[in-house]
Amino acid sequence: MYEHDVLVIGGGGAGLRAAIAAHEEGADVAIVTKLHPVRSHTGAAEGGINAALRDADSWEDHAYDTMKGSDFLGDAPAIETFAKNAPDEVINLEHWGMPFSREDDGRVSQRPFGGLSFPRTTYAGAETGHHMLHTMYEQVVKRGIEVYDEWYVSRLAVTDHDDPEDRVCHGCVAYDIQSGEIGGFRATGGVILATGGLGQAFDHTTNAVANTGDGPAMAYRAGVPVEDMEMIQFHPTTLPSTGVLISEGVRGEGGILYNGDGERFMFEEGYANNEGELASRDVVSRAELTEVNEGKGIEDEYVHLDMRHLGEDRILDRLENILHLAEDFEGVDGLEEPMPVKPGQHYAMGGIEVDENGETCINGLYAAGECACVSMHGANRLGGNALPELLVFGARAGYHAGGRDLGEARIGTGPSAMSEEEEVDTPVSPGAIGVGDEDVAADGALVDPSEVIGHHVTVEEQRVTDLLEKDDGVNHAEVRADVQETMTQNVNVFRSEDNLKEALEDIRVARERYQDVYVRDPSRTFNTDLIHTIETRNLIDVAEAITLGALAREEFRGAHWRQEHQERKDDEWIKHTMLSWNDGSPKLYYKPVVLEGEDKTYEPKERSY
Amino acid sequence: MSTELKEKETEAETETESASSRQSRRMEQKRQRASRRDLKEEAREEIDDADDTIEIKVFRFDPEVAGKEEPRFDTFHVPFFKGMTVLDALIYARDHYDTSLTFRHSCRQAICGSDALFVNGTQRLGCKTQIADLEDHLGSTIRIEPLPHQEVVKDLVVDMEHFYDQMEAVEPFFDADELPEGELEEQRQDRENREKIKMSTRCIWCGACMSSCNIAAGDNEYLGPAAINKAYRFAMDEREGEDRKQQRLNIIEQEHGVWRCQTQFSCTEVCPKDIPLTEHIQELKREAVKNNLKFW
C-alpha cells in the first residue's frame, strides 16, 4: 500500500495547484494521474485567466460579471471567494515564471473577453493553458512532489456508512497502466479529485480523449451528489471536423462571425446588439445554430469566423497558435480566408458538489477544477474563468487538506442541504442494474482505513480479472459510440423533453449492454483497452446524470435551453439540481442558490449583452 | 426524419395499449438496434462506400501475448476522408478491428505531446500529420512505428522515463533570486525578452527531437535537445538573476550537455512546435564559452 498525507487525483491545473498548496502546508503529497501531468488537458486552454489586477478594475466587478454570466445560478460565496483570490493566484503564477504576454512597460497584458465589463483576461499568446500547466508542473518538480504518472484511479476507498455524510474517504485504488499492478493508496489528510472534464460523453467536443468524467462518476457512486450536471457549455468556435477549439481570444481581439449570406449575424439578426461576437458563449452558440438551422449556414453545418482584418502583425503577435490549429486540423489559412466554426461541447459547469473549501460531504474527499461544482459558473461559464477557478479552488482544496484553517464554508453540502425533493418522470429507471453492479449496498460494516482500502483493492482486482478473462462479449468502443451519438443528438444545445427521454432510453440500453462488455486485449502491459472499458462505465453514469438534470430543469437558463420552456423562471428555478447515487437508484433533489454575498445580495436581472 | 414518422404510426395504432408496454417495446427495439451494431461490419461498409482507402502498417509488440512477443507488423485497411490524420487512422483501426492496438493519445490537437510516432521514417505527431500530406498516401502503405531509440513497452508505446529524467536534470523550474515586494506586483519583463524565450516555452515534451538525435542514440546520458531547450528557456529569461544563470550554464556545459550536439539539425526538423532547437543549443554553447573566457 502506498501512503501519503494528501493524494491528488489528476495532474492537470487543479491537481498541480492543489498539490503545491498542500505541500506548502507541509503535507506529504502525491499526485496520481492516468497521464503524465504535462499531457493534461489544461494545456489545451487557449484564451486566458481573468483577474481584477488593475486599479481601474475591482474584484466586485469581476464577481458581478461572473454572477451575471452564470445566469444567477452561481453561489455568491463561491463567486466572491473566487474573484477576490484570482489576482493573487495570477501574480503567483507570474512569480513562478509563467511567460505571460507583456505590455510595453513590462507588465502583464490583459485583453477583453466575452461577458466581461473590463479587459481583465491575462494571457500568454493563445496558449495560456499550456504555459500555465508547464509552469505549475515545473514548480511541482522543484518541490520534489511525488507523481505517479500513468496510474489510473478507478475507485475511491470510502467507508460504507448508510448516510453519505457519515462516510470517510481513506484513499483510492489505482491501476498502474504500464505494469498492470493494482495498488491501494492511503491518504491520511485527504483525497483531492481533480480529474477534469467529461467531454467524451459527446462526440463533438473540444475535450481530450482522456476527459471521461472519471472524477464525477467515482464520487457520485461513492455517495457525493453531483450538481447542475445539465449545465454543459457549448463553445461557439470549434473546428467542424475535429472539435479543436478556436480561442475566444480571436473574438476578443476583434474577430467577426459571418453566416453563409455574409451577414454579421450577431448584430444584424439581433442576437446581441451591444456585445455582438463577444456576448456570452451560450448566446453565440445558439445564434450560430439558429443561423444554420434557418439555412444560412455554410454547407448546412457551420459559420465563418474571420480575423483577416486584424492584420498579420497582430495575429502573429497574439493569435499565432490559432493559425497553426486552423492549418493543421482544418487545412485553412487564417490569414487568407475565414475559418469555419461550429459549436462543440466544451465545459461542464456542473460536477461534484463541493463548498468553497473544496470539501464534499464525504469526510476527507475534496474536488477542484472542472470535475467539481462549487457552483461559481452556474448555468454558464465566462471565457477565461476556468483557469482562475482551478487555481483558486485547487489551492483552497490543497490548503484545507494540508491542514490550513480556511474558515467555515458558507455553502452547504450533502443531502442535508436539500431544500426540496423531486421526482422526475423518466421513461426508464436510471442507475445501477441489479445488485450485481458494484459500488452498491452500504451496510456500515467497513470503517477501518486499511480494511476499507484492502476491500476496495480486492473488488477492483476481481473486476479487472473478470474483464480480462472474459473471452467474448460487447466491445466498449461500440457502447461508447452509442452513448456519444445519443448525447450529441439529443442533449445538445437545443433540448426537448422527447429528445431527453430518448437519450435516457439509449443510455439505459448502453448500460445493459455494458453488463456484457469484455476486454479483447488479455495483456497486463499497457492495456488501454481495459482502461477505456472502465472509462466507458464512467461515461454512462455522467451522461445519464446530465440527461436527468436536463429533463428535470424545466426552464431556459444560461446554457440550458428547453424547447417547451422558453423563459428563465426565477420564482421556481433559482436552485441547483442535485443528483445523489443513492446506492444505485439515483435520487433527484434541489438545493437553493446562495445569492447573498458578503456585503450585498445579487438580484437576478435579465441577462443581455 | 424517418424515426419521427415511425413514432407517429406506432402511437396511432396502439392507442389502447398501455403506456408501459409501449415503452418496453420501444426499449426492445432499441436494444436490438444497439446489439446489431458491429463495428467490423460498419468498417466493411464504410470501406466499400469510401472514395479512397489507405493501408497502414503498424508495429506490434507485447511481451506477454503469444504471437506478439516477437515484434511484427500488422496491416489495416482504413477508409480515407478529407482531413484525416495519422492518429485518426490509428483510432479507426483500433475501434473497428483490434481494440488491443495500443498507442498514447489524448488532446488530438498537438498540445499534450502524447502521440509522437515514427511515421514513414520520420518522427511526427500522429494528430498533427495529415495523411494527405504523406507522399503517395493512397498508393503505398503508411508505416507507423514507435519512436526509435526508445525502449518499446507495447505496440506504439515507448518508455518515456529516460526522457523525463533528462528533462528534470536541468532543474526545469523558474527560480528568481528575488521577487517584488509589493502587493499584487509582478516582475517586469520586456517584450523583447519574452519574444526571445517564446519559442523555447512551446515545448510539449513529445520526445520527437530526442528520438531523432544520433548523438542521444549513442550516448544515453546526453541531455538531448528538449532538455537543453528547457535550460535555454530559463537561462535566457531575464526575470531570473545572474547567479541563477551561472548555475544553469554550469548544468548545460557539463560533459553530456551542449558540447555533445553535432549540429545535425535533425531535432529542429522534426520538432512539431517548430522550436529552433539547434539554434538554442548553439546559443548556449556561445554563452558558455563567453562565460568561461571571462576567467582566462
Add this chain to the structure above:
Amino acid sequence: MAEHYSSFEYKGTRWFLQRITAVFLIGVLAFHFMLLHFVNHAAEVTFLGTQARMQQVGYFGTMIAFLVTATFHGVNGVYNALVNQGLSGTRRSTVKWVLVVASGVLILQGVRTSLYMAGILS
C-alpha cells in the same frame, strides 16, 4: 539522474579549441595545397626544394604549428566521434591514452623529420 551530471572537467575548452584550430587549419591547409600541388607540383618535389623552404624560419614555424594543430584537431575529432557514439569507462580512457601517445609520437616524429629537412639534423 542529476548526480551523473556533476563533471565540469571540460567546460567546453576542447570544443572551443577545436573551432580555433579549425580556423587556423583552413588557412594553412589551403596554403599547403596551393604551394605543393599548384605552385610546385608534388611530382617534382626534391629534398633540396623541401630544404630550401624549410630553412625559412617563418615557413618552418608555420609547418610545425600546422602539424601540432592538425594533430590536435584530428585526434580530438576522432576522440569526440568515439565518445559521441557512447564510448565510456575503461575503454574510453584506454582509447584516450592510446590517442594521446599516438599524437605524441606523431608530433615528435614530425618535428624530428622537419629538423632533418631544415638541415639542422643530418
Add this chain to the structure above:
Amino acid sequence: MSQSYDRGTIEDFGRWKEFSAGMWAWIFHKFSGWVLIGYLFTHIAVLSTATQSPEMYTQTIRSLESLAIVRVLEVGLLAVAVFHILNGVRLLFVDLGVGLEAQDKSFYASLAVSAAIVVASVPTFLAGAF
C-alpha cells in the same frame, strides 16, 4: 515488471534512406575527418624518409608520384580535404549562429563547390601520370 523491447542500433543503419541534409553533412564530415587524420599519419611516415638520407626522400616521393593510383588517390584526398574545409566553414557559421535556416542549402553548396574544385584540379593533379 513488464520487459520492454530495445530495437537497438542495427536498425539505425538501415535508416540511412531517411536521413536529412544535416545528418548527411555530419556523416561526410566524420568520414572525411577520419580519412584526413589517417593521411596525416601516412604523410609524416613518408616524409620521415628524410631522416634517412636526402636521396631516399627524393626517391620515395618521386616513385610514389609516378604511380597512377597515387595520383588518383591524391585527387580523392583533395576532394575529402576540400569538403572537410568547406563544411567546416559551414559548421563554424552554424556555431556562430549565422544562417541556420539555410543549413541544408549550405551543405549542398559545399558539396557542389567541392565537386567543382576537384574537377577543376584534375588536369593539374593527373598531369604526366598516364
